[in-house]
Amino acid sequence: MKSSEKIINVALNVPVNELFDYLSNDEDIQIGQYVKVPFGRRNLIGIVYSFASSSKVEKNKLKKISYIDSEVLFDKRLLKLLSFVSSYYHYPIGQTIMSVVPARIKQDKSHINRIELLIQPTETLTQEVINALPKRQVRLRKLAQKLLEGPIRQSNLSKTISSPLPLIKVLEKANLCTTLEWQLKSDSLSAEAIPKLNSEQEIVISKILNHNGYKAWLVHGVTGSGKTEIYLNLIEKLLKKNLQSLILVPEINLTPQLESRFLRRFYDKKIVVLHSFLSDRERLKHWQQAKSGEADIVIGTRLAIFTPIKNLGLIIVDEEHDASFKQQEGLRYHARDVALVRGKELNIPVVMGTATPSLESWLNTKQTVEKFDYLRLTKRAISEAKLPSIKLIPYAKDKYSTRLSQELLKAIEERIKKRQQVLIFINRRGYAPVLVCTSCGWTPKCHRCSAKLVYHRQQNKLRCHHCDHQQVMISQCPDCGNLDLLPLGKGTQRLEDELENYFPKASILRVDRDTMRSKKALNDLYTKVNEGDVDILVGTQILSKGHDFKNLSLVIILEIDHALYSTNFRSTERIFSQLTQVSGRSGRALIEGDVLIQTNFPNHPIFHYLKNHDFSGYADLLLEERKQMNLIPYSYMAILTVQAKAFSCVEEFIDKAIAEIGKIKTEVNFFGPVRPTLERLKGFERVQIIFQSNDRNDLHRFLGQWMNAIQNLTEIKRVKFSLDVDPIDF
Numbered sequence: 016m017k018s019s020e021k022i023i024n025v026a027l028n029v030p031v032n033e034l035f036d037y038l039s040n041d042e043d044i045q046i047g048q049y050v051k052v053p054f055g056r057r058n059l060i061g062i063v064y065s066f067a068s069s070s071k072v073e074k075n076k077l078k079k080i081s082y083i084d085s086e087v088l089f090d091k092r093l094l095k096l097l098s099f100v101s102s103y104y105h106y107p108i109g110q111t112i113m114s115v116v117p118a119r120i121k122q123d124k125s126h127i128n129r130i131e132l133l134i135q136p137t138e139t140l141t142q143e144v145i146n147a148l149p150k151r152q153v154r155l156r157k158l159a160q161k162l163l164e165g166p167i168r169q170s171n172l173s174k175t176i177s178s179p180l181p182l183i184k185v186l187e188k189a190n191l192c193t194t195l196e197w198q199l200k201s202d203s204l205s206a207e208a209i210p211k212l213n214s215e216q217e218i219v220i221s222k223i224l225n226h227n228g229y230k231a232w233l234v235h236g237v238t239g240s241g242k243t244e245i246y247l248n249l250i251e252k253l254l255k256k257n258l259q260s261l262i263l264v265p266e267i268n269l270t271p272q273l274e275s276r277f278l279r280r281f282y283d284k285k286i287v288v289l290h291s292f293l294s295d296r297e298r299l300k301h302w303q304q305a306k307s308g309e310a311d312i313v314i315g316t317r318l319a320i321f322t323p324i325k326n327l328g329l330i331i332v333d334e335e336h337d338a339s340f341k342q343q344e345g346l347r348y349h350a351r352d353v354a355l356v357r358g359k360e361l362n363i364p365v366v367m368g369t370a371t372p373s374l375e376s377w378l379n380t381k382q383t384v385e386k387f388d389y390l391r392l393t394k395r396a397i398s399e400a401k402l403p404s405i406k407l408i409p410y411a412k413d414k415y416s417t418r419l420s421q422e423l424l425k426a427i428e429e430r431i432k433k434r435q436q437v438l439i440f441i442n443r444r445g446y447a448p449v450l451v452c453t454s455c456g457w458t459p460k461c462h463r464c465s466a467k468l469v470y471h472r473q474q475n476k477l478r479c480h481h482c483d484h485q486q487v488m489i490s491q492c493p494d495c496g497n498l499d500l501l502p503l504g505k506g507t508q509r510l511e512d513e514l515e516n517y518f519p520k521a522s523i524l525r526v527d528r529d530t531m532r533s534k535k536a537l538n539d540l541y542t543k544v545n546e547g548d549v550d551i552l553v554g555t556q557i558l559s560k561g562h563d564f565k566n567l568s569l570v571i572i573l574e575i576d577h578a579l580y581s582t583n584f585r586s587t588e589r590i591f592s593q594l595t596q597v598s599g600r601s602g603r604a605l606i607e608g609d610v611l612i613q614t615n616f617p618n619h620p621i622f623h624y625l626k627n628h629d630f631s632g633y634a635d636l637l638l639e640e641r642k643q644m645n646l647i648p649y650s651y652m653a654i655l656t657v658q659a660k661a662f663s664c665v666e667e668f669i670d671k672a673i674a675e676i677g678k679i680k681t682e683v684n685f686f687g688p689v690r691p692t693l694e695r696l697k698g699f700e701r702v703q704i705i706f707q708s709n710d711r712n713d714l715h716r717f718l719g720q721w722m723n724a725i726q727n728l729t730e731i732k733r734v735k736f737s738l739d740v741d742p743i744d745f
C-alpha cells in the first residue's frame with residue numbers, strides 16, 4: 016500500500032452483513048459516493064460507506080476501486096438512517112443500502128439528464144466550422160448541425176441523438192455552445208380557489224406550526240374531514256421558508272388524484288412523484304430533483320422515505336394505518352416507522368393522518384414514552400356533509416344463493432333513477448373463487464401453491480392469485496369426467512355480470528387489479544366518474560381509499576364475513592378500517608349517503624361501533640383484547656420464514672436453527688416450527704418460527720446473535736430465508 020492510498024469500506028449488494036475493503040488513491044473520495052469495484056470475477060456497484068486505517072485483509076491483497084463517480088448519493092445522515100434500518104430489520108447493510116439506490120444507477124446507466132439543460136449555440140458555430148469537424152464524428156456533426164438551428168432543450172435533443180451529454184461537453188469546450196439550467200415553466204396551469212378552513216382544521220394547523228423541531232403528530236379525522244387541506248396548508252408554510260416536503264401515500268392509485276390536487280394549488284412549484292408506475296429513467300430523474308433541492312414537493316409510495324432530500328422540512332404520512340407501508344419482501348421495513356426515525360434525526364415534524372389509526376399508533380397517543388401528539392377532527396370539511404348512515408342487510412334465507420337481495424337491488428335502482436352513483440365493494444377479483452365438480456367435489460388447485468385457482472370468465476382462464484399461474488378453463492372434471500362444473504362464490508367479474516342483467520341500461524365500471532393495470536387506467540377512472548359517466552362502480556379495496564366521488568350516495572359492502580373470523584389477529588382491525596374508508600366514500604358532498612352491509616353476523620361487536628362511527632370505542636376494545644393475549648402492540652414480534660423446493664431441506668435447517676436458540680441465554684419466547692396458511696408458495700415449501708418478547712431491546716439483542724449463528728450453518732445454503740420484524744401478516 017502506498018502512503019497516498021486509503022482503505023475504503025464499501026457497501027455492496029451481497030447477502031452477508033459486512034462491508035468490503037478496497038484501496039483508493041483518490042484524494043477527494045467522499046462518503047456516500049458510488050463506486051465500481053472488482054468482486055470475484057465481476058464488477059459491482061457499491062457505495063462508499065466509511066474509511067478505515069486498517070483492514071483484516073492483508074494489505075497486498077486489497078484490490079483497487081475501479082471507478083469513482085463524482086456524485087454523492089447519500090449524505091451521512093441518510094447513511095446513518097440506513098445503518099439503523101439494517102440493524103433494526105436484521106438485513107445486511109450492503110443489501111439495505113443498495114435496495115434504495117435507483118435501478119438506473121445500479122444498472123450503471125445513471126448518466127441521464129441530472130439537470131435539464133438548455134443548449135445554446137455560440138456565434139463561433141457556423142456551417143464552415145461544422146464542415147471542418149472530423150468526418151468520422153458523425154454524431155458530433157449531427158448535434159452541431161441541430162444546434163445551428165437555434166437553442167434546444169436537452170430532453171428534446173435526445174430524440175435525435177441518444178446520450179448527447181458527452182458530445183455537448185465537447186462542443187462546449189470548443190466554445191461552440193453554452194449550457195444553462197432549464198427552468199420549468201408552468202404557465203398552462205391555473206391556481207385553484209383555496210377552500211376556507213373550519214375551526215378544527217385551523218387549530219390543528221396552528222398547533223403543528225407553533226412547535227419547532229421533531230414531533231410525531233397523529234391527525235385523526237373522520238373521512239371527509241379535510242386532512243389533505245391541512246397538508247396543503249403546512250406545505251405552503253414550508254415553501255415560504257424554502258424547505259421541501261415529503262408526502263408518503265400508501266398506494267400508487269392514490270397519487271394521480273393527489274398529484275393533480277397539489278399541482279392546482281402549487282402551480283408554480285416543482286412537484287415530483289416517486290412510485291413503481293414510473294419508468295426507471297423517470298424515477299431516477301425525480302429522485303435527482305428531490306436530492307438537488309430542485310423539487311419543492313415529493314409525493315411517493317413507501318420506498319420514497321429513503322430519498323435523499325436536500326432541505327427536508329416536513330414528512331407527511333397519509334393513511335398511516337395502511338398495510339402497504341410495510342414492504343413484504345427483501346428489506347421488510349415499515350415506511351411510517353422509518354419516517355419517524357428520519358424525522359427525529361433531522362429534528363423536523365412528522366404528520367400522520369388517518370381516519371382509523373393503527374393500534375400501534377393509537378397506543379402511542381396514550382403512552383408517555385415515544386408518545387404521539389393527538390389531534391382530532393370530528394367534522395366533515397364541508398359543513399353540510401354528514402357522515403353516512405350504516406345499515407346491515409341479512410343474506411337471503413336460501414343460503415346457497417349468491418344473488419343480490421331484493422332490498423339491495425331496490426336501493427341501487429332508486430339511486431340510478433336520481434342520477435346518483437353507487438359503489439359496490441367486494442374484496443375479491445375474478446369471477447368465482449372456487450370451481451367445484453358437482454359429482455365428485457373436485458376443485459382445481461395451483462400446482463405451485465397450496466391455494467385454489469380462481470375462475471376468470473372473461474379470459475376463460477383459471478388463475479392463481481398468489482403466483483399468477485394461469486391455465487385455460489377446463490370443460491370437464493379430470494377426476495370423474497363430469498361436465499357440470501359449478502362456480503361457487505362471487506368476485507368482481509361475476510358481480511359485474513349479474514348487475515348487467517338487472518340493470519341493462521346502466522353504465523357499470525369494474526375497478527380491480529385486472530382493470531387498473533396502468534396510471535392511465537386510473538386517470539380515466541376519475542374523469543369518467545367525475546363527469547357522471549358511471550352509474551355503478553364495482554370494485555375491490557382499490558376503490559376504498561382517497562377517492563372523492565362527488566355524486567356518490569350509496570355504498571354496498573358484500574362478502575366480508577370471512578374476515579370477521581380470520582386466523583390473523585389483525586383481521587378485525589383491518590376490516591374496521593377498510594369498512595370505515597369505503598363507507599366514507601359516500602355522501603362527501605351535499606348528497607346524503609347510505610351504506611348497506613350484507614352479513615350473517617349482525618351481532619358482531621364491530622358493527623355496533625361502525626354504525627356509531629366510533630373508532631375510539633372499537634380501538635379501545637381491540638387493545639384490551641390484545642393486552643390480555645399479550646399481542647402487538649403490547650409485545651414485539653418477528654417471524655423467520657424458511658423455504659425450499661424440498662421439504663426435507665427446510666426441516667433439516669429448521670431443526671439446526673432451533674437448536675441454536677437453546678444456546679443463547681434469553682427471555683424471548685418462540686413458537687414453532689409452524690406452517691403458514693399458505694404452506695406452499697410458488698413451488699416452495701414454507702416453515703416459520705415466531706418470536707415474541709415483552710421487551711423490544713431483548714428481542715433485537717437475541718435476533719442479532721441468533722441470525723449470526725444461523726448464517727454459519729451449512730444447511731443454510733439449501734434454503735431461502737427471511738426475517739420479518741414487526742410483521743403485519745401471519
Ligand SMILES: [Zn+2]
Pocket residue numbers: 452453454455456457492493494495496497
Ligand atoms: Zn368430478
Ligand SMILES: [Zn+2]
Pocket residue numbers: 461462463464466479480481482483484697
Ligand atoms: Zn400459485
